[in-house]
Amino acid sequence: MQVQTNMPTNKEPCVLALGNFDGVHLGHRRLLEHGLRQAERLGVGLSVLLFEPHPLKVLQPERGIQLLTTNQERLKYFEEIGVNTVFLIPFTREMANTTPEDFVVRILMPLGVVRVVVGFNYSFGAHGKGSPELIQLLGKQYGFGVSVLQAQMLEGRVISSSSIRKALLQGDIALASALLGRSPSLSGTVIHGEERGRLLGYPTANLRSNEDILIPKRGVYAVWANINGAFAAGMMNIGMKPTFHDMYGTSVEVNFFDFNGDLYGQELTIHIEERLRDEKKFDGINELLLQLKTDKIKAQSLLKGLL
Known part of the structure; x- marks a missing residue:
């Protein structure tokens, strides 16, 4: 082309x-x-x-x-x-x-x-x-x-970009996927973050997207990416880190389950398959870790069929 x-x-x-x-x-x-x-x-x-x-x-x-x-x-x-x-x-x-x-x-x-x-x-x-x-x-x-x-x-609904935007802002990944004809995605450059995830055992790739690109509703999602030609399953958090900050800008972080390489500076496209839950403020690290374990199990189960 x-x-x-x-x-x-x-x-x-x-x-x-x-x-x-x-x-x-x-x-x-x-x-x-x-x-x-x-x-x-x-x-x-x-x-x-x-x-x-x-x-x-x-x-x-x-x-x-x-x-x-x-x-x-x-x-x-x-x-x-x-x-x-x-x-x-x-x-x-x-x-x-x-x-x-x-x-x-x-x-x-x-x-x-x-x-x-x-x-x-x-x-x-x-x-x-x-x-x-x-x-x-x-x-x-x-x-x-x-x-x-x-x-x-x-199914009786007009297919339009505005309808897809509305669905993503409401966290309705199933509707957005149906109207797109594929899973919605979010692209950006991997940048350095607070690196707290690494200390917790859930290292994350922090994504900086173009300022004009829509960011879906805050929450946790089951996602995957193609990294160096290989399928990488993971979970993505879009939010303001309420457990650790009273005020914080919206960040996009992805924890890949079976990838340990250096992604800093790389352009990634994150494919979003399902929204797992809302963003939540936890009462301490232990409660957060229990929830992350649950999120990971659910995401792995959802993404298994894509392998």
């Missing part, structure tokens, strides 16, 4: 999927699969257009955004699905002021678009004034086809 960060000219014909694709969830996958079928029918490749950074970072910098995936994760999922090219275009104030028609003429047409695939709620151009209906009209004017996919449903 090619990733292009500059606007190309005289590009080979393509079917182009438009959207933010945060999470690359089940609904996004159905849209991309539709695009793949259209591309195969037309004898061209499937491309995706993304803006970097997220438009809200430019338009509303004071508003925190909670993304489900990093850029690298999105690119990995696109490649797995069969996307041929990703156009990663800088989003600027100038770009934000582009009219819908200028967006089509200046951005889409140079990409060699023969067909566009969008979702039912796609918007584009200045102030989001462009709609699926407008891009269909502009497609007729400028000579490309348009497919508009309606809301994708799962």
Whole structure:
């Protein structure tokens, strides 16, 4: 898969999927699969257009955004699905002021678009004034086809990034997994922490994630990661360490059950399988250790089938 960060000219014909694709969830996958079928029918490749950074970072910098995936994760999922090219275009104030028609003429047409695939709620151009209906009209004017996919449903529920965010903030891993079509994940760099876990017999990898990435509800989770090509089962704590601190920022710590190597500085993707319990303040170390033992047994049992 090619990733292009500059606007190309005289590009080979393509079917182009438009959207933010945060999470690359089940609904996004159905849209991309539709695009793949259209591309195969037309004898061209499937491309995706993304803006970097997220438009809200430019338009509303004071508003925190909670993304489900990093850029690298999105690119990995696109490649797995069969996307041929990703156009990663800088989003600027100038770009934000582009009219819908200028967006089509200046951005889409140079990409060699023969067909566009969008979702039912796609918007584009200045102030989001462009709609699926407008891009269909502009497609007729400028000579490309348009497919508009309606809301994708799962058991009567609309599949959307916002629904997944809500599920994760509520700790509902089963619902988030169903809507994503896979287990939710959290990526970050392993950093030094307080190293208390090592003294307690439960050494942890402390994860620092991108500030724009959503952190699920505080609590303890059964998780796994691929470390140097090997499956590593573990349990993750998201919380404020109430047993040891009255006030502390939210931290993400993972105890891997059968891994003893040095992970400092490594980028890890933690796959979340189930939420085990709420965060709790314990009456001393012994009570905490008893709970950690119980958590570990439960997590090992849950993760056994993934080995």
